[in-house]
Amino acid sequence: MPLPPTENSPRGESNPQRVEALFHQASELAPAVRSVFLDRECGDDVALRRTLERLLASSADAENNPGWSEPAILKVARASADAADPEVDRYRLLERIGVGGMGVVYRAVRSDDTFSKEVAIKIVHWAAGDEEILRRFRAERQMLASLEHPNIARLLDGGIADDGSPFLVMEFVRGLAIDRYVVDRKPPLQALLEMFRRICSAVGYAHRNLIVHRDLKPGNILVTDGPDGNPEPKLLDFGIARLLDDSGHQTRTRAMTLEYASPEQVSGAPISTASDIYSLGVMLYELVSGNRPYRVTTSEMDLAEAICREAPRSMGAGVDADLANIILMALRKEPARRYESAEQFSEDLRRFLDGYPVVARPDTRTYRARKFVGRNRLLIAGAALVAMTLAGGVFATVRQSRIATRRFNDVRSLANYFVADVHDAIKELPGALPVRKIIVGKSLEYLDSLARDQGDDRELQGEIAAAYEKIASVQGGMFSPSNLGDHAGALASYRKAAVIRERLVAAYPKDVTVLRELAECYSSMGSTQAQSLGDLKNGVALLRKAVGFGERAVAVVNPPDKEAQNILADSLLMLGDAVGNSSYQNLGDAKGAADLYRKALTIRERLANAAQSDKGLQMNLAQAENRLGMILNSQGDLTGALVPLRRVREIDESALAADPHNVSTLINTGSANRNLAIVMSRAGQRKEALPFAERAGEIYQQVVREDPGNAGAKRSLASNYYAIGSLMDDDTKAIELFDASIEGFRNIQKEHPGSAPEVGWRTALQYRSEAENRLGNTAQAMESAQQIKAITEELLKVSPDNFTARDDLYLSYSLLGAAYETLGRKTGDEAALRQAGSWFRQAVDGYSKLDQKALSRSGRQAFAKSTEALARLRAAR
Amino acid sequence: MAATKPLSRLTDEIYGELRRLAGAVLSSRAGFDSFQPTELVHERYFRLPGLQTIDWQGRAHFLNLSAQVMRRILIDCARKLHAAKRGGTPVTLSFHATFNDPALEVDVLAVHDAMDRFCVDYPRHAQVLELRFFGGLTTEEISEVLKASGHEASIRTVERDWTFAKAWMQNAIAPN
Structure with a gap:
């Protein structure tokens, strides 16, 4: 007889351990002797007695209650299944015929169909709202629908139900499962x-x-x-x-x-x-x-x-x-x-x-034991064979088939399945590099052969170009975190895609899709060339082309195509980055960059205002605002920069609140907080900035935890360490953070050996050098400065136009000067002071040849410091 | 240090995956009544790639986390279902296909609500309940989890804890 749990509930007055011990002892006794036992143990403790009696009675109820023997998830799942609708899209559901890990299957008929042919509908409720799954779902449905074999139940239809769940409509087969059939x-x-x-x-x-x-x-x-x-x-x-x-x-x-x-x-x-x-x-x-x-x-x-x-x-x-x-x-x-x-x-x-x-x-x-699972070598060998078999299969199919539509599927399969899936499946395996290269090589070979005799089928040409682009991103795409680091190869593939797309534009000069895709191709190509290879001159030229075709794509239809506007804005941003954003490899034209960013911002504002609830557009707007903030900051307009940066943070934080585990939202929000913190601290609000910096660190750590393969997050985490460090007053503590940052950047470089070193790496080294110097650790200060020097010299070999690299090279001179000056003053060593003078002179000479307006903030400061120090040293002599 | 890194990485990976999976299962109306309890829950845990390769310490940690995540997700889902049935009779989240006596139901939300009180005096028992009821773990697994967090936890202890926890809860959630 259960009693209300409120008053005198089993917890409370009595010692919990005693209650439990007596409970177990009493449970083991026959009910008849229990009361004797309780009389003896409880004495006149009435509360204890009542508690035990209630627990013992409840225990009997609980043991007889099968509800306790199934986990909660089943109860909830059942309740949730019970809320199901009888209709999905145009289909009336007749009965549930199966439930599986992937969804619920119903027997159904089309509600508008007089023939009322029975179909099977599989509804994947759990996928509702998962954009990635839905995108794949749409892309692949077509391919599945083309499977026609007498022993395969046909896929008839598919779509998205009102609640966002994808569903598939299949031929309804009235039969027995094969094992049942054989037994019966x-x-x-x-x-x-x-x-x-x-x-x-x-x-x-x-x-x-x-x-x-x-x-x-x-x-x-x-x-x-x-x-x-x-x-x-x-x-x-x-x-x-x-x-x-x-x-x-x-x-x-x-x-x-x-x-x-x-x-x-x-x-x-x-x-x-x-x-x-x-x-x-x-x-x-x-x-x-x-x-x-x-x-x-x-x-x-x-x-x-x-x-x-x-x-x-x-x-x-x-x-x-x-x-x-x-x-x-x-x-x-x-x-x-x-x-x-x-x-x-x-x-x-x-x-x-x-x-x-x-x-x-x-x-x-x-x-x-462990032969299969334990050794990667076997896995790799297996993967290699899979790769070769599949390649063989693709070739064979192509030989057999002459029909364009068939090829269309082949190309798409190649790009989506072979390159993306097989490659993705093995990319994490140690030692898979040769296999990955074979896959890329085979795929390229195949595409080249297709491209040679592709005829003039527009769709097929587009697919081939898209496949080249996909391969390019695997080879060394700017935005593909696990690329092979073969940026030159990536450019070659992009170029092949561009050639095809140029031809399409020539044939269909008024077609918005064709123009848009060419713009997109050039912008991927340009950013790879500028940012991954550090070849700014050619990269910028390509990005200008991207902007040109983007503008044409926007102009050909009225009202302008949304997607085209988006791509134009993207291209403008990337062009701006390369033209004069000091956080990227750039040419030093900050004003030019700001103008480009403003143009992008105008487009994105228009798009976002037209669809307020579209999260993606809001995020795009935030991205543009962010770039503008960065550039205003680097031009020294700190108050101006804080306005867009605060807005960015608000947009991002509210997006994050709505979707707290979304990795890209996490990353964006992390950067927004970090950037705001940096600029606030420069504007003299160091104390107010620290919480934002810490919030950023928290977020990045979460990202690295949730998505350990995420290179972008690792980079951001590394940048954040130096950002927080720079806000600290205690140099010793700050150096720990700078070290963590440098370590992070070094690991990133190790993972992407062909890429240009991160700009943030140099900043972290700079901060470390300055802090060590302030502490009088001149050897460490010099070591960090030398590292900046080595990195930038390497970069300038690739592209002498790289303004950031040059700026930072002179910065390293100035840091070396400062360290030698400290050493000289500490030890009274004249030679060290002469060394200091020589470094400062080289810094001043270098800086004075650069466009002063384009210098980064740290560059301007280093120039001023070096000039001053040089005068000081001369006067002393 | 080198040894712990891949482990934590793996755990995090699986953790994220599990959260996604469980959330997905219950996100709206997916029905699972044809599943056996072990099939459902264990399928979800043990088919996560790589779990076989973690050591017991890591596995215990992971299973513990999984149960907590599962609980959170189930409670969210249960609340949503309650809210969806506004106006009408409140949905009971507890009926079992094979028995009709409402007195024999275990209301998931009521258990959740009573957990805090239970935890005050009986933290270990509450953990056993969480692992078993919300996490769907077996006695053996619960024992491993408890051992990894420093408890004395033989199979027998876990069984006794479970008996006590059920009694306590049954009393706490019983209708007046």
Whole structure:
């Protein structure tokens, strides 16, 4: 008899430990003796007695309540499923026929359809609002819809429901899951294997279209009785696992069913067509022998372990040795040692059925623990083979096919699947570099051959150019964090894309899409050339082209195309960066940069005002405001700079509040806080600035935690360390932060050896040198200055026009001068003072040849300091 | 130092992934009644790539975190569902397909609300409840988690804690 929990609840007066101890003791007693026990133990402590009685009564209730034996997630999931709508888009849902990790499946009919043909609808509620998934969803749906095979259930339609959930409409198959079918009907082995070969044919067909199922299991293969009385299998959900699974996150295994998963799926290694072969093998093992290849355990951990490390169990004496060998070949741990294709698997089964010798041999290798999972070398070898097989597949397909639409798919597959997925899948593996290079090389080779005889199909040309751009970003794109660092290669690929796109513009001079895409191509190319290679002159020329085509794209239609405006604004910003933003490699024309930024800002303001609720546009506006703030700051207009910078911070913080785990929002908000802090401190508000700097540090740390591969966040975190350090009054403490910053930048450089060193690295070194010098640690001060000198000299070799590098080179002279002066004064060493004089003179000479208005703030200060110091030293002499 | 870095990296990765997954499962109306409890929850934990390779210390830490995250997500979701049913009879988040007696329900929100009070006197028991009820962990896993945070926690202790926690909670959330 439960009592109200409010007053005299079990906690309270009595000692909790005692309550618990008595509770357990009493629980073990028969109810009849309990009251005697309680009488004795509680004495006249009435409260204790009541508490215990209530707990014991509740315990009986709880033990009889099955509600406690299921985790809360099930209760919530059920309640949430119960709120489902009976209609989705134009379809009326008739009954729920399945629930899986990827969504809910309903039998449904089109509500506006008089024929009321039944369909199956899969609704992926959890994907609602996930932009990345939705984007992929739209892009891939088309490709899946083109799968036409008698043994594959067709994808008929798809869309986004009112609540934002994507859904797929598929052919409705009324059949039994294959395992049930085999148990119920017990088909003879011959019929079973014939049916299985039809499954192989379907799987092979999909593989040739570069679609991997990833979740083959009995529940996804329904069998009906065909017109000839033979079992007719239909595969469901082809490619859907991937469609719904890849959202840019690491998981490649979420949707799978462990029992049928391959070792590579279980261990998180790259998935390929060989993974489907493996799953087919597990199924055939089960259909033929009635058992699963690994001992059934209750623990998923154990099963995962067995899949990766144990040899399959013997199939038993009733199974023919040849057939067993065929199945075991499909079940090999290493993807590369299985059947190369579903057709080969099927072919071997045919040989078995016809009584010919089969290809499969008993596997003589022993599987040692960790052999598969433990060694990356094997993974890499596997990945290399996957890469080569796929490349071969693409080539073969192209040879066979003459139709443009077919090529269209091939190119898209190549770009999206082969380059992006395979490359992404292996990029994290140590030692994968050669394989990645092979992938890029093969892809380029293939594209080049296509581009040569591409004819004049506009769509296809566009796709080829897009594929070149994608490869370029993998090779060395400015915005691709895990690129190969081959910036020259990237430029070559961009150039190929640009040539195609120029030709398209010539053919369709009034087409906004064509113009826009050319502008975009030039801006990626220009920023790579200017920022990644440090070749500012050519980079700026390309960015000017980007702006030119962007302006044309905006002008050709009225009202102007939104996307075109956005790209124009982007190009203006990047041009501004290279022209005169001291945070980037630049030519030193700060005023020019400010003008370009203002133009971009006007465009973005217009776009953002037209759609107030569009978060993306707000963020774009913030980005432009931010650049303007940066440039005003570098021109010394601190009050002017604080206005846009405060606005940026407000926009970003409110975006972050709405979406607190969004990595790019986190990064933006971090930078906004940091920049505001820097400028405030320069404007003399150091104390007020510190909270913003600390907030920035907090945010960046969160980003690095949530997304450890994020190079941008690492860079920002590194910059932030020196920013906070510079706000500190205690040099010793500040130096710790500068060191952390320098270390961060050094690691970034190590990860991207071909890239120009970060500008922030030099700033951190400068701050460190100055702080060490103030503490009298002249050797350390000199060391940091020498590092700046070395970095900038290297940069100037690439591009003598690099204004920032030159500015910083002279800064290093001035820092060296200061350190020698301190040393000289401390020790009275004349030679050191002469050295100091010589460095200061070189700094002054250098600075006086530069455009004074373009000097960065630190450059101006260093110039002034050096001039002053030189006069001082001369006077002393 | 070198040894802890990849581990923490891995944990963070998995943590982020888990939060996304669980949130996704419950984000609106995905139904899961055909799932077995272990299948559902364990699937989500153990199929996260790389989990097999972390040591126990790290795993325990991760499982503990997972349960907390799960709890937060479930409570958010449950609140939303309550709010969505404004006006009508309040939704109960606790019915089980196989039994109809409302007295035998465990209301997720009520458990959550009572947790703070429970935690005051019985922090370890509250943790066991959180790990089991919200995190869906097994007794063995809970024992590992507790050991990693320095508790004496044999299987038997965990079982006793769970019995006590259920009794306490059942009493606290029982309808008047």
